[in-house]
Amino acid sequence: MSALLDRRLTPVRPDLAAAHLRGLVDAPRFVEGRAMQVTEASAPLRRAPATDAPLETEALYGENVTVYDDGEEGWAWVQLERDGYVGYLPLIDLGPPAKPTHRVAALRTHVYPGPSIKLPPMMALSLGARATITRQERDFAVTADGRYLWARHLADAGSHEPDFVAVAEMFLHAPYLWGGRTSEGIDCSGLVQAGMTAAGVAAPRDSDMLEATLGEPVPLEAPLMRGDLVFWKGHVGVMRDEGTLLHANGWPMAVVSEPFAEARARIAASGGGEVTSVKRLAGL
Template sequence: MSETFDRRLTPARPDLAAAYLKGRVTADRYVEGAVMEVKEGVVDLRREPRPDCPIDTQALYGERVTVYDEEEGWAWAQLDRDGYVGWIAANALWSALRTPTHRVCVPRTFVYPAASIKQPPLLALPLSAEVEIVDERENFYVMRDLGFIWRPHLAPLGLLAADFVSVAETLMGAPYLWGGKSSIGVDCSGLVQISLAAAGKKAPRDSDMQEARLGKPVEIGAPLQRGDLIFWKGHVGVMRDATTLLHANGTHMLVSSEPLELVRARNLNAGAGDITAVKRLEG
């Protein structure tokens, strides 16, 4: 008898499942999986091993994944940071595991082949990507086996953002992308997740998970404050102050800031329903 699991977070299929699920789910075979690391700046995770399949979420440079299966250039894997399961391009992973020391603390930065901003970049890294730094040279940090990053664009892992809302505000105007988690494209729950990560707060990936697991409930209609999370069915935003909501949304197709009551009225008029929860994070 198999237990009931959230398929988004459970590496189990009828033909194959993670070894740690043996006895809990039914599958033809069970595998331990191989730990690998994301070597590209941002990589899509999809529900099926097809390039035309919608993006469920994304993995960022330096993130570890456990690969359980490979099929025609696709790896079926589970992300280490939030446990999401899906198909990722196998050539975006490598078996070289780094020990991260720093994280990207700006919306986007470049990796250069030399300590010069005039060199053509090797790679672009998004906010909250983690890297291993082995040296310093002038105004650059030196990455292990890769290149150079402008020093002000990185922060030691132990140096956390004091205000996650300020982090989210740096992505103002970023285009909306379903499943996105970077300044190139981000969705509502992705904006919340990567902003909280910069402040050292682990958050699940999707808005329904965030509503269930983050913070303490605040009565709907009670006075709001900066950092409060506002939930609708399938949507989340964060308050910049008592009246202003910041959110990645499909109305403007970007990260925008607007009065909460305007958003609330628009959703009601569109038949999307009213606010389902307000959550306040500790600290």
């Protein structure tokens, strides 16, 4: 399926489409989007405008989105700037856009109403969240609206981590959550995407997208190495070394590190099939 026809990445519905798709898709109405930003620690992007609709992914604090419609009561139909995913976010979780200056580099960090770690936190931000910092006060970075973040948990927005696997390893033992992207819950492709985004790689959201777009094929019988991505149908993991796989999966319902041979045998025995490919990214 081409990206243009993929409902996950194409802002088109039976009743409207994004203006830039005019002439490419059929729609009764085309609209220009407007920029907004996520103002909650994380916001659920759902397939339909309902709290019980499937969770597709999550948008993190400070991420920019394009809103194409907010006519559904309490919901905005959006496209995420980070990876192009399309779906419905709670409108209450969005606010005016700003240009982030920093990213959260710790697995999780608290946001305080003032410059003291003894104050009750307002929220907790996960790795990869964005913040617009206007000044520093002692050990705290301060946002324009007076929120205080521990400065040593932040990095410049344009900086990159040298080892995407090391970033993914920070999530070890985090709970598994379908569609999750935070330390409170993350899925297999979200784990890989989190590491790669921190390393400056524009990684798509889902495992089939990752398999189709990233890296060069490696023969499965060849020696594997740290950073190799291993794919099954609907699943992805990353090698920590020649024989150890890191992945978020529904068997232990957590991010685990285990011998690749054991994981491969268990996945095959449980109906998950055989490995479909191994991909290696140059320079990572």
